[in-house]
Structure formats: C-alpha cells, structure tokens
Amino acid sequence: MITIVPLFVDDTETFQSAFEEAVHSRCDWIELRLDRALNDLDPFRLLEILAVLDPGDKRLLYTIRTDREGGEISLTDTEYKELVRHLCRLNGLVDVELSRLDHEEPLASFSNPEQTVLSFHDFDQTPADLDVIWHAMETHHPLVQKLAIMPRDKQDVDRLLESCRQHRTESRKIAIAMGEQGTVSRLWGDAWDSFAAFCTLSQSSAPGQLSLEEWLVKRTGKNGPSDGTNC
Ligand SMILES: O=C1C[C@@](O)(C(=O)O)C[C@@H](O)[C@@H]1O
Numbered sequence: 001m002i003t004i005v006p007l008f009v010d011d012t013e014t015f016q017s018a019f020e021e022a023v024h025s026r027c028d029w030i031e032l033r034l035d036r037a038l039n040d041l042d043p044f045r046l047l048e049i050l051a052v053l054d055p056g057d058k059r060l061l062y063t064i065r066t067d068r069e070g071g072e073i074s075l076t077d078t079e080y081k082e083l084v085r086h087l088c089r090l091n092g093l094v095d096v097e098l099s100r101l102d103h104e105e106p107l108a109s110f111s112n113p114e115q116t117v118l119s120f121h122d123f124d125q126t127p128a129d130l131d132v133i134w135h136a137m138e139t140h141h142p143l144v145q146k147l148a149i150m151p152r153d154k155q156d157v158d159r160l161l162e163s164c165r166q167h168r169t170e171s172r173k174i175a176i177a178m179g180e181q182g183t184v185s186r187l188w189g190d191a192w193d194s195f196a197a198f199c200t201l202s203q204s205s206a207p208g209q210l211s212l213e214e215w216l217v218k219r220t221g222k223n224g225p226s227d228g229t230n231c
Pocket of ligand 1: 006031033063065095119121146148176178198205206207209
C-alpha cells in the first residue's frame, strides 16, 4: 500500500514547514487540502502558492473537499468545475467529487480522467448501494476510484471492503471506513485491493486516520518505508 499525507494549505510559514516535513517524510503522496484556504484566499493567489511548491519525489494530490462531502467550503458546480480546470494544469493529481458529475458535464469535460482521483464520501453512514457507487465511478474511467464511508458496525466495514474487492476496474481503488471501527481498511486495505492509506503527519483530515509513524510501525514492524507500490 502507499501512504498519503493530508495537509491544509494556507499562505503561512507554518504550512511551508509542514510541507517541507511531508516532502522529507516516508509518505508516498501529499494531499493538499484547498477547501479551508479557499474561504480566505483569492483562488488565483492559492494557485500561485501551489505552482511554486517543490514536492521532490512525492506525488501531489489537490483536493477541494466541499461541504456536501464533509469538507469546509460551499461552491456552486460552476465554481467547483472552474477550479478543477485550473488545478488540472498543475503538476499533480486532482480529487473530483462524484456528486459534481452529471450526464451533461461528465468528468472529461472539466478534468483529465488520467489525472483524477474520483471520490465519494459519506461521513454519517454506509450507503446500502455501494456497488452502484463503484459503477457510477467506473463510467468515467478515472485513474483512481475512492469510496469513504462511516461504518456503524463491523458488518459495514466488511461490506465496504468486500465491495472494493469485487469491483472489477482498470482504475486503482481506495476503500476507507472512517472512525475507529474502520482501522482495518486503513492498515490492511490492500488485502481487498485498496491501494492507499491516508495517514496524518501534523494534521488529521478525517476520523480514524493513523499517524504515518504508527502506520509504518504496524505495517512493517519497524519504522521503514511503505512498500512503495506507487502509482
Ligand atoms: O478522501 C479523503 C479520505 C479522507 O476522508 C479519509 O478518510 O482519510 C481524508 C481526506 O483528506 C481525503 O480527501
């Protein structure tokens, strides 16, 4: 499995040093969460900040997590898609929320599928129709399909992981069960074909994330690198 460390971007030195720390850490990708910053910063200032970041050998993932899916900004579809278009021109991957897609504007009309992590989140429950969600993502052929849910019990965690294992696709898949009950999905998701784990460095972005250090120790028995199955 690979590890992804989320960081909330802003224009402070604290962010710059957290970014440096992430670049020099043992994570594989760095997720740059942009939703908090978009409440205060002009989007073009934010794009300027992103354009000069040097990720070294890490891959960057730009994410605008909107309030519809547990994030911190409210955007119309037009605003959201315009921002995604700009992010696609940067060097990195872009998270796109499945709920923003419709027949008239499929993924390819505002994002590059080969650069996209297509995502679905439910912070309250585990939807009954997980297969329908995976199949809806499949129709857009993104690089990665990601489904994150909140389990109420172990059966929900099992249902999520099994749905991931059974979903046949050319995309990479990520299945996350949030909260304490979902730890197995973050630590051993690869047993069900989920290829990445979000781990905290300094900031958590969702319930149940393990620290990068704890994840590495639990996976390898020592503080070694993740298995480097990069994408
Ligand atoms: O989609 C995800 C997964 C996540 O919600 C998690 O549960 O680790 C954390 C978010 O930062 C990220 O965008």
